[in-house]
Amino acid sequence: MECQADIKIQSESKGSLYLVHFIKKYKYLDFVLNELESIAEIFGVSKENLYQQSRDSINIHKNPLVFGQGDSIESMLQNLKKDKLYALLEQRKPLKFDVEILGKTISTKEKVEIIERFGFLPFDPKIDLKNPEIIFKVLQNTKDDQWYFGLQIASNREERETFFHKYHLRTRPYLGPTSTETQLAFLMANQGQVKEGDFVYDPFVGTGSIALACSHFNCIQYGSDLDYRVLHGIGVGRKNENVKNDLLDSINPQYDIFTNFDYYQLRRPEILVMDIANLALNHQNSGPIFDSIICDPPYGVRAKSKKVGISKSKQQKYEDRVNARKQQQQENQDLDMIAQENQEIEEVEAQEHITMMEQYDVQKLYYDLLEHASHLLKKGGRIVYLFHTDTSLPEEKNKFPEHPDFEFICSSENNLTKCRARQLITMRRKL
Amino acid sequence: MKLITHNILMCNKKGCTTNNFPLKLVATNWKDLDTENAQQYNPALLQRLCEKIEWNALRQTVSTLNWGVNLPEQLSAELVQDEAFLQDLHLLLVKRQIVEGQMVCPNCERVYEIKNGIPNMLLREDEV
Structure with missing residues (x-):
């Protein structure tokens, strides 16, 4: 899918324009709009909320609040919303100007010339290039030939500056053979709209990578797995020798599914050894329990589907x-x-997983998952899961799972090989 | 495992369909985790948990545990604003981890073991 590098967002409530600039050449490019929409639905698009969420969004690179726009630098300057801009300037905070031209590179001299065009503004700027509190952004998009001037309210340029960097698999003390990659796990948590105090369930929890991402957002996390070894830290999961932590050894010397949560000081998840085919959850009496279900079902490619x-x-x-x-x-x-x-x-594996699919019937596994979810999830609650497609297979094998109680929200594609891809599917239990 | 989990578990053995909730809880070893940021007292979270919890099941279970906490018959709007009550709930629902123990079905007496804080709810092939 082609994805625009820049997206204009018109906030409906206050009429302010925000620009969101996504990282291009990015393997999860297909995920960006879906994630943004999911997040926007949680918060509504206001400045504070965009800022708050963009720190915790995987995709958002930066998003300026726009004060002026035009098809040339002159018309942009004429269209400035001066009241808002001046109110900000009166605070006399250290600031800097940043010029970015999308689609071509320009010299420092040309940048300075552009910045000097703002010399007419009636203020005495406290320029601080190293630690500015305010960053003004001049942006020209050569594709639609528009100029923008605005306030940068969030930025996530370098991965090491991101909130999720500390969760990188390399730095995580307990790992499994199929631990979900950090960025993907956080994308899933955002698709599931995980909020503080939500009850979130992963029925294929494994070493807890997805649960860890959800727990970052302060939910009450439940997880279950058929394989007690991976939960108890026997055999399948392993200690990451690169991570040394004495405190960890004193809290929980055995290294199991709780280790990573203790390490990152997140609330320990509630873990059960349980088979999705035979749930011991009391939804018959007390009704739906969970606000969202977020998981990576065993597809037979990396981990095999089993049931008792x-x-x-x-x-x-x-x-x-x-x-x-x-x-x-x-x-x-x-x-x-x-x-x-x-x-x-x-x-x-690619050949074998086809036969295994037939043997354990992956389509049935997904249908069962949705069937259980229809009892466990609150109305309007989201289920987010990975589904594998292979274009070399007959079309019906790649058909997305359906269930009468669920409506399809969106899917994002992550290509693995020429034919095979992972789809991140988001569905919602009908109201 | 915390009591919020016990609160949603029932026996799912084949043929066991009535009086299978709540499971009788026997806690032989427990631990209060408080080194973690996430275990801090949070009234808003506790109030949200109150909406989700099966109150009778919780009250009944706590009364058998000898943890020195007694819960009132019913939840009320005044109660969920009461600091002392919320502190009790914080201990019961957020801090206290049951590390070793058993859960027993009140109907069929099937025993589910809890080891290293993880209950095993798997059934044998002849039980499904």
Whole structure:
């Protein structure tokens, strides 16, 4: 999908114009509008709220509040909303001007010339290039040939400056083989509109990567998994040796699903060993429990779909083959060979997961998920999940799950290979 | 596991459909976590939890636990503004983690074990 680099947002309540500038060449480009819309729905689009949320949004690069706009720099300057601008200038805070031309590069000299055009403004500026409290932005979009002048209210340029940087998998003490990537996990939390005090449920919680992102927003997080080993820190999950923390060792020396939550000082999630096919949740009597359900169902590509009571022989054969290959790979010191082997493993997995899908019927798994969600989720509550598509398969295999109690909100695509992609699907329980 | 979780769990064994909630809770080891920012006393959060909780199930369970907290028969609008009451709830619902114990179905007496703070609600193949 083609995505515009800049989006104008007209706030309905106050008539203020905001610009949101998204990072281009970005692997989650298809997610940006969906995320913004989800966030906007939580807060309404006001300056304070945009600021607050853009600090915690994965996609938003920066968003100036616009004081003036025009098809040339002269008409922009003539159209300035002077009352708002002057009120801000009277505060005499340290400020700087920033010039950005989208679609072409200009020299520093040209930038200075543009800034000097603002010399007519009746104020004595306290310019501070290093620590400005106010950043004015002059922006020209060469695509629609519009000039904008405004106040920058948020920016997330460098990843290390982002709120989610500290959650990077590299710096996380407890990891699993299929831990959901940090950015994707936060995108999911925002799609689910997770707010403080919400009850949020992940029925395939694993090492808790998605739960961790949701907990950042101060929800009451529930998670369950069929596999007790990953929850208790036996075998599947592992300690990340790069992270040393004595406090952690004293609170919880065994490294399990709670470790990361203790480490980041987030509320510990409520964890259950439970099978989604046999839920022990009391919704029959007390009605819907959760405000949102956010999860990555096991699709058979990286982690296999299972439920209690199914023969495992075919799956065992598959595991043996993959393990044999991996062992072979470990013994092989030649890096090129390893790369080639990896590709072969992926190809094998790609072929194998089709057969497994049929065996465990992934379509059924998703339908069951929605069926359970229709009882567990409050009306208007969102379910957000990943769904895998493969264009080399017949069309009906790629059909998004449907359920009469749910309406489709949006989907965002994350390409994995030429044919295969992950879709982040957001649905809402009908009111 | 905290009491907010016990509060939504029921027995789902095959054929066990009545009197399967709340499960009888036996807590043999528990711990109050207070080193974390997220465990701070937050009246607004507690008031929100009051809306979600099955009050009778909570009150009944707490009365069997000998934790030195007694909950009133019914929730009321005045009560959820009362500081002492909210502090009790903060301990019961936010801070106190049940680390080891059991939950027993009042109907079929199926036992669900709690280990390292995680209850095991999995049923055997002949129970589903």
